Structure formats: structure tokens, C-alpha cells
Amino acid sequence: MNSDRLADYGPDAGDPCAVVTAPEAEQRWIVNYLPLVKRIVNQLSLQTSQVLDREDMEQIGLMGLLEGLRRYGVPDEHFARFAALRIRGAILDELRRLDWRPRQVRQQAHKTRDILRNLTRQLGRQPRDEEALQATGLSPSQFQAYLQAEAGEALESLDALLLDTSRDFHNGDASVEAIVGNQRMLIQALDELNERERLVLTLYYLHELNLKEIGLVLDISDARVCQLSKQAIDKARTFLTKSN
Template sequence: MTGSTAKIQYISLWDRFKKERDLAAREQLILKYAPLVKYVAGRLAISLPPNVQQDDLISYGIFGLIDAIEKFEPERNIKFETYAISRIKGAIWDGLRSMDWIPYSIRQKAKELEETYARLENELGRPATDEEMCETLGITKQQFYSLLQETSCTSLLSLEDLFVFDRDGTNGVKMIDTIADSRVPDPVAAVMFEEQKKILGEAINKLPEREKMVIALYYYEGLTLKEIGKVLGVTESRISQLHTKAILRLRGRLSRVKKKIL
């Protein structure tokens, strides 16, 4: 099959589904892009505890793929793979949250770290050092690093989950879900999306350089923590530590911003 023939068939599948609601075409699209789900699930599984099964991630991811196919608009000239990967990741994280696989005690420890970062950095007007965190918490450096390792599982999330606009703490709106549908323009959603991007971007820019780089490589370039370690010439556990600190700082800063907005 030539490249031009494959492209024609690809366009035909989307036309049949979007214009005629042809379910057979929808099924073919799901089969065509199913490897994306396995790819995303495999990449995420590397950073998750062994008790989380990759088959479960794939099951959650399929829902994200179907959602992406339903909502994708070929005429907007956005590459489907890029759009779908965000939806697939989001569906997997939603599934993991529904499993509630992180113990309450670990969540509480992470919350304490998050609040300490937020309070201390607000007072200092800059990123807090490890030494300053230890002094504030009244613990040694070794205890601090052990605490980061213990709570690292709480930092494995979709970047969009860091900042949601909600008024009751339960029904947040992710950035990806605020993208306006061109068929039904929603100026409020569009403004909200741009505001979230701006605030999140500003918060990331205030991170220490090393942590900022980890966030960029993990969330925007799609590298695993192990791969980032090779790029930066440090161990995977060190990258995990930097990633956890970055997420805790971001959560702390964004929680303060949300309180001001809401």
C-alpha cells in the first residue's frame, strides 16, 4: 500500500465516522490506534508501584482512546496521536484515582510537605532549600529524603491535575477538558484554559532549574524518570526525588493561587 493510498483510507475512516456516524469505521479507528494505549500504559507503568497491573492501565486507557476518537476534529489540523495521548493519559490517571491505591497516611505526609513548601516559599519569596525544609519540619536531611521517597507515589499524576478550577473541592475541571469545541464555541472555557496555562507556566518557571528540567522532560518530552536520569547523568532515584519536590512545590503554589481566585 502506497503512502498516498493509506492517507486516503485514513481520511475516509474519519469521514465515515464523523459525518455518517459509521460504527464500523469507529471500530477500525480504535483498532488502528490501540497500540497508542499500550505504549502510554507501558511508559506510565515504569514509574508506578508493582501492585499496579499494566493490564488495568490499558483498560483505563482504552476509554481515553475512545473518548479521543469521539471528540477529535480532523479539520482542525491537529495530529491525532498527540491529542489522543493526552486523553489516554488522563483516563489512566482517572482510573488510578478510582482505585484509591495510595494509603491515607501517605497522602497526609505528602499534604504536610506540600503545605510546608507553600508556607515557607511564600515567606522567603523564593524556592526553599532542603536545609530550610528540614529546619522547618524539625527533621534530618536523611529523614527528609526518606519522606520524599515515601510520598513519591503521590506525585505521579497528569500535569493537568495540578491545577483545576473547582468550588467545592470535588468536581475540578482539568485543563484538557476546558478546550473549547469549535462547533459549540465557549468563550468562558477558552479564557479559563488560557488562564490555567499561564498560571501553571508561571509556577513552573519559578522552580529551581534542575526541577524545571525534570518537569519539562517528563511531561512535555515524554521521557521516563530512568531516561531523564541518563540525560542528566544522575540516578533514577535522584530524578524521582527532584520530580517529587517539583510537584509538591507546584501543588503548594497553585493551591494558594486557587484560594485567591475562588
């Protein structure tokens, strides 16, 4: 995932041959990549703050970063992309372990999803907010919470897929090939989307904005950015799954 933001995180002016497993070297690299951890926590915090606070998420993200350092070796220009997946994956693994959506909430989400899917089929298009509210019986705030949870769950699934396709990054002989291949697949997946959907994923993955920030950039409601992100992620995940 090539990115102007990710390019900001990189090796410092120290000895490039430093042994990363040495405690002092690990500490230096962790400090150097701490802004990356904070950016990813900022991305994920809106949809997960009810379960983990930012401090806990940062601690988990740092553990993911440390694991990434030990698996990858001395960071190079490709490490930030690998580290971003490891950090995000560590946080999402913890959320799944905590089962952050209670059973009753998940059941309601499944029911709402089925209603909206049937409504979309009947209308031949995505329902407007007022149509969705009438069909589901949800209040505006409940509908917003549903959309945010759905978008968060979709982001988790795409992040997990990207992480799975990147597990060989730490193997020295295959790292460049794996990274380039993963970048190519993501670019191809973006090409499958319409302009708005592509922009949402570009802002999320390449510019590291969270859903609230994306809504502000595009001047659309939180509900609409959640819908767009869910649509975009479903299409991208389908493409990546077929590609693998």
C-alpha cells in the same frame, strides 16, 4: 500541548471523511493511536504500578481514547493533544476511585509534608536530602517513596486541571479556540518557572518522558527530579488556576 512526540500520532492514509462512530472506523483510529496510549501508560506507571499493572492501565487508557473519539469526531491534527488528556484523565480517575494511597500512608505524607514545609521556612531554602531525612526520621527508601508519591499526586492534579480546561474541545465551533487557548496558558505557565523546572515539565508533557527518564536525561537523582517536578507543577497549577 504542542509536541514533537504528539505530532507522531495522527490520521492515517484512509478516508478522512470516514464516520468515526462506525465500528470499523473506531477500530482503525484506536490502532492508529495505540502508541499514544502506551506512552502515557509509561509516563504514569512508575508512580501507580502498585495499584494498577500496565495491562490494566492500557485497557483503561483505551476506553479513554474511545470516549475521546466519540466526543471529538473525526480526528484531525489537534486530536492527539485532546486524546492525551482524555487517556490520562481516564487512568487518573480510576486511580482516584481505587483510593490508591491508603489512609495511613496519606496521614504520614501529610505529616512529612508539614515537617518539610516548616524546615524550608526555617532554612529559607529547600532542605538537602540529609537534612530532610534527619527532620522526618524517614529512611532513604521511605523518603524516595514519599517524594515519588508527592510528585505523582501533583502530576494528577495538573493533569486534572488541564483536562478541565479542555472539556469544550469536542465542540466543533470552539475546538480550535479552546486548544490554542490551552496551549497559550501552558506556555505562559512554563514561563513562570526557572530553567530546570521548565525543562522538567517540557520533558514530561511535550516529550512524554516519565520521571525516571527525566532523571536520566538531566543526570540527577530520582529524589531530585521528584522535587523539581513537584515545585514546577505547584507553580504551574497556581498560575493556571488564577488564569481560569
